[in-house]
Amino acid sequence: MVWNGCWRVALCFDNDMASASKIITRSLAFSYDKKTLFESIDLELPEHCIAAVTGPSGAGKSTFLTVFNRLWQEFGGGNVSGTVLLRFADGLVDIYREHLPASELRRRVGMVFQKPNPLPMSIHKNVAFPLRLAGHRKRGEMDHLVEKALRKAHLFEEVKDRLRADARALSGGQQQRLCIARALMLEPEILLLDEPTSSLDARSCGKIEELLDDLKQSCTVLMVSHYQDQVRRVADLVFEMTDQTLIRSA
Numbered sequence: 001m002v003w004n005g006c007w008r009v010a011l012c013f014d015n016d017m018a019s020a021s022k023i024i025t026r027s028l029a030f031s032y033d034k035k036t037l038f039e040s041i042d043l044e045l046p047e048h049c050i051a052a053v054t055g056p057s058g059a060g061k062s063t064f065l066t067v068f069n070r071l072w073q074e075f076g077g078g079n080v081s082g083t084v085l086l087r088f089a090d091g092l093v094d095i096y097r098e099h100l101p102a103s104e105l106r107r108r109v110g111m112v113f114q115k116p117n118p119l120p121m122s123i124h125k126n127v128a129f130p131l132r133l134a135g136h137r138k139r140g141e142m143d144h145l146v147e148k149a150l151r152k153a154h155l156f157e158e159v160k161d162r163l164r165a166d167a168r169a170l171s172g173g174q175q176q177r178l179c180i181a182r183a184l185m186l187e188p189e190i191l192l193l194d195e196p197t198s199s200l201d202a203r204s205c206g207k208i209e210e211l212l213d214d215l216k217q218s219c220t221v222l223m224v225s226h227y228q229d230q231v232r233r234v235a236d237l238v239f240e241m242t243d244q245t246l247i248r249s250a
């Protein structure tokens with residue numbers, strides 16, 4: 001359906017299409033108190049794609065991302081309505097109607113934030129942290145998994161000689177790739193990236209963009225970005241959040 005020169009996000013649901021989708025929303029709406037941030041969002045995203053959301057500041061892009069891991073619930077005051085279905089390896093889950101603990105949801109749906117947030121500990125411990133928290137204790141295996149995650153995040157070669165050094169000494173771009181490596185440790189099926197390059201210089205942005213293409217081999221990536229050029233370079237699907245809804249723009 002053509003709407004205002006743009007494609008309105010899949011309004012008609014085709015069952016075959018839905019059966020192949022990784023992320024499906026129907027009549028998704030979100031409000032804080034009485035203020036509606038967005039509504040009427042019917043979205044279908046296939047597996048192994050990079051979907052980017054752009055739009056003006058304050059439109060609700062970051063909030064939209066937090067709908068998929070229910071992170072907004074930690075801040076209180078919001079209200080979601082409609083349906084969010086996520087197709088995990090073991091089946092389709094309605095994340096607001098079926099009982100799925102937040103910790104389990106967030107293991108499957110990883111998130112990386114705008115500002116890198118390394119923990120005050122070594123590079124190795126930062127990356128190992130989510131698995132340690134989940135009770136994983138085998139040292140040799142952990143070293144292997146940490147290396148694997150750092151390689152996926154295109155960081156291993158730069159830090160392999162200083163894995164025990166404090167992660168906060170890394171550059172901003174390296175810290176952001178470290179945060180991506182940390183998110184990858186739990187092997188998420190969906191990765192939410194909230195403006196992952198906004199605080200980085202052009203060279204660091206380029207490195208993150210390079211690794212995004214690799215990431216979609218293992219995850220479906222839903223990202224927010226302010227940079228139209230970047231979005232055109234990296235995303236398979238582009239949406240704009242405007243007029244309290246989501247419009248497909250490419």
Ligand SMILES: Nc1ncnc2c1ncn2[C@@H]1O[C@H](COP(=O)(O)OP(=O)(O)OP(=O)(O)O)[C@@H](O)[C@H]1O
Binds near residue numbers: 058
């Ligand atoms: N916990 C909260 N309670 C009430 N309002 C909130 C809360 N969190 C965010 N908001 C409001 O929701 C609106 C959307 O915020 P959000 O951060 O999702 O927008 P955004 O499009 O990502 O903006 P930006 O591009 O500037 O990061 C803003 O007006 C913000 O003030």
